[in-house]
């Protein structure tokens with residue numbers, strides 16, 4: 071499937087995202103950072119990090135990892151003068167100001183020079199340039215349902231099961247999934263799931279047509295509906311369409327987002343989230359690193375899960391680095407071609423730096439709870455150092471501080487991926503939440519009649 075990038079004709083495949091097609095074509099620098107013009111490539115491959123923004127058919131700053139490739143698409147990389155993304159002269163800023171560029175105090179000794187530098191800074195600021203044409207108004211539609219579950223991963227499916235098997239029979243929840251298939255992490259880690267006797271297909275089969283499943287449906291806004299007060303209003307994007315959904319109760323089961331790890335060079339093209347690589351491969355068959363073995367770094371269960379899952383997708387590992395034992399000194403190359411590690415100080419006497427050649431670096435850290443949507447309407451989320459993020463606060467019935475929002479799974483720090491007791495408890499918790507939300511949704515629907 072032909073498309074163009076910066077005027078050059080490239081080939082992608084049906085089912086590719088734009089990011090997959092670019093990586094398939096060997097393009098790893100997708101854009102430049104705004105201030106220092108450092109090269110940037112995709113990290114999360116799931117629409118959350120913003121490192122892959124590309125201009126597509128005249129529309130700026132679209133995440134290439136979420137844009138479906140279409141025949142004849144015209145794409146441009148952003149934030150580099152003259153379109154020279156691979157040889158951006160403004161990269162010199164980083165070297166001219168090794169201590170960092172404080173644009174607030176640049177050339178303030180002279181009024182004239184200060185104004186000039188301000189003008190230059192204004193012209194350089196921003197992500198891309200405005201659309202080259204007026205965007206056409208998109209089709210929209212509206213509907214009302216008693217209960218919406220956001221996310222069809224293991225937690226969302228368990229909540230849906232709880233809802234349909236609750237006393238409030240007859241209620242058919244609307245299950246929204248932003249990916250093209252349900253299953254979430256259960257699909258990524260299917261081997262790990264099988265090993266602990268679970269299957270992503272099982273809840274789906276049990277649900278049958280008792281839920282309405284809408285895939286490729288991303289909730290982009292959540293509001294408290296003033297009419298009637300206390301209900302939810304969701305803005306849902308399905309490709310180019312916008313769907314407005316009113317609901318009495320909402321269950322948030324959005325999982326988590328991949329996090330970077332702080333080490334020198336962690337923003338270079340060629341450093342990816344391990345989960346992103348798994349999803350990329352499953353959706354498009356693309357493996358990064360041009361056939362070379364990759365380095366995997368991370369901690370705990372997530373490291374082990376990702377190691378097994380990457381191997382099962384045909385990756386070979388140049389190194390599997392536990393950050394509990396080793397630290398990353400730096401990575402080198404664009405895209406990354408070498409990782410340097412050394413034992414943590416407590417592992418004395420060895421502090422020698424080991425240099426390992428690799429085609430890419432994959433980061434496998436516990437994901438951060440995706441709380442933003444619920445937080446945007448006031449649901450409380452508190453920082454947890456052990457979970458590495460801001461899980462939503464919930465009571466014993468999974469109710470957040472907003473009466474009509476329930477939350478389950480990783481969004482509340484209860485991952486269903488855990489084997490053993492905590493995973494089973496998280497599953498039971500999600501089912502109970504689905505039950506409670508369904509009962510209340512049904513009562514609210516009866517009151518509204």
Ligand code: FES
Nearest residue numbers: 115117119120135
């Ligand atoms: S948003 Fe596309 S790679 Fe993160």
